[in-house]
Amino acid sequence: DAGVIQSPRHEVTEMGQEVTLRCKPISGHDYLFWYRQTMMRGLELLIYFNNNVPIDDSGMPEDRFSAKMPNASFSTLKIQPSEPRDSAVYFCASSLLSGGEQYFGPGTRLTVT
Amino acid sequence: AQSVAQPEDQVNVAEGNPLTVKCTYSVSGNPYLFWYVQYPNRGLQFLLKYITGDNLVKGSYGFEAEFNKSQTSFHLKKPSALVSDSALYFCAVRRGYSTLTFGKGTMLLVSP
Numbered sequence: 001d002a003g004v005i006q007s008p009r010h011e012v013t014e015m016g017q018e019v020t021l022r023c024k025p026i027s028g029h030d031y032l033f034w035y036r037q038t039m040m041r042g043l044e045l046l047i048y049f050n051n052n053v054p055i056d057d058s059g060m061p062e063d064r065f066s067a068k069m070p071n072a073s074f075s076t077l078k079i080q081p082s083e084p085r086d087s088a089v090y091f092c093a094s095s096l097l098s099g100g101e102q103y104f105g106p107g108t109r110l111t112v113t
Numbered sequence: 114a115q116s117v118a119q120p121e122d123q124v125n126v127a128e129g130n131p132l133t134v135k136c137t138y139s140v141s142g143n144p145y146l147f148w149y150v151q152y153p154n155r156g157l158q159f160l161l162k163y164i165t166g167d168n169l170v171k172g173s174y175g176f177e178a179e180f181n182k183s184q185t186s187f188h189l190k191k192p193s194a195l196v197s198d199s200a201l202y203f204c205a206v207r208r209g210y211s212t213l214t215f216g217k218g219t220m221l222l223v224s225p
Contacts, residue, residue: 004156031211043157043203043215050211091156099145099207104156 004105006092012111018080021108023092024073033102034067034077035091043091049075050098082112115140115208117187119216126194127224134189134219136204145207146187148178151218152200163187174198194223 005024013019025032034046047057052069060067064083069075079086089109093102116139126132138144145164149157161172168180178189189202199222205213 033212042217045212048212055211093156098211099209099213101147101159101162102157102213103159104149106154106156 004092004094004103006090006105006108008108009106010109010111012113013082014113015083016081017112018078019082019086019110019112021077021090021092021110023075023077023105025075025092025094026096026103027073029094029096029103030072031095031098031102032069032075033093033095034075035093035104037089037091037107038087046077079110082110084112086110087112115144115206115214117146117204117206117214117216119202119204119219121219122217123220123222125222125224128196129193132191132194132198132221132223134202134204134221136187136189136216138185138187138204138206140206144180144187146178146180147205147207147213148172148176148187148189149203149205149215150174150200151203157203160189194221196223196225199223 007022033048037043046059047067049069067077089107091104091107093104095102118137147162148160151157160176161170163170163180171177176191201218203218204216208214
């Protein structure tokens with residue numbers, strides 16, 4: 001398996017623009033997680049899905065953030081409108097078992113100017 | 114609430130020497146503990162986990178971790194450090210049934 005795939009790897013956009021980050025989990029994994037990593041706040045869980053259903057989105061910072069998982073092999077994280085403080089590395093991870101080890105994608109480095 | 118603490122921001126060790134990266138935990142019930150490593154510009158990689166059984170857990174790349182219930186610790190160790198081990202290391206604990214809570218990370222620098 002190719003592991004968790006994320007695209008794009010880098011995204012530079014202007015404040016106010018819509019940003020869409022994409023993730024393909026490992027085939028057969030039932031859990032998908034979106035994280036944000038910054039120097040100031042470390043690694044934060046934004047939202048996670050189980051069998052394509054959002055279970056906990058309490059980490060989503062604002063209504064500007066939304067996530068979907070239309071099928072078992074694809075998820076998106078959207079920011080609309082984007083702001084400079086959204087600049088971070090966004091990771092997607094998947095796991096096979098509840099509470100088991102998670103496998104991370106390479107991340108998307110987002111810069112909002 | 115489940116939490117982990119990594120008391121050191123950075124650990125420096127010379128190549129060939131043993132290394133220890135510290136982690137303490139606070140949980141209600143039995144802990145499920147994990148170590149991850151992050152190389153520059155990469156995602157986190159799973160190293161090892163403790164769920165039950167032997168207190169010494171062996172993982173990838175020659176790393177191991179010792180679970181100590183009385184000290185509520187789960188320190189990561191390696192007998193002989195390599196320069197290529199230089200990276201950011203995260204301890205994590207299971208939170209609820211499905212998620213993990215990560216520590217703030219410890220930067221390991223191995224000098225030649």
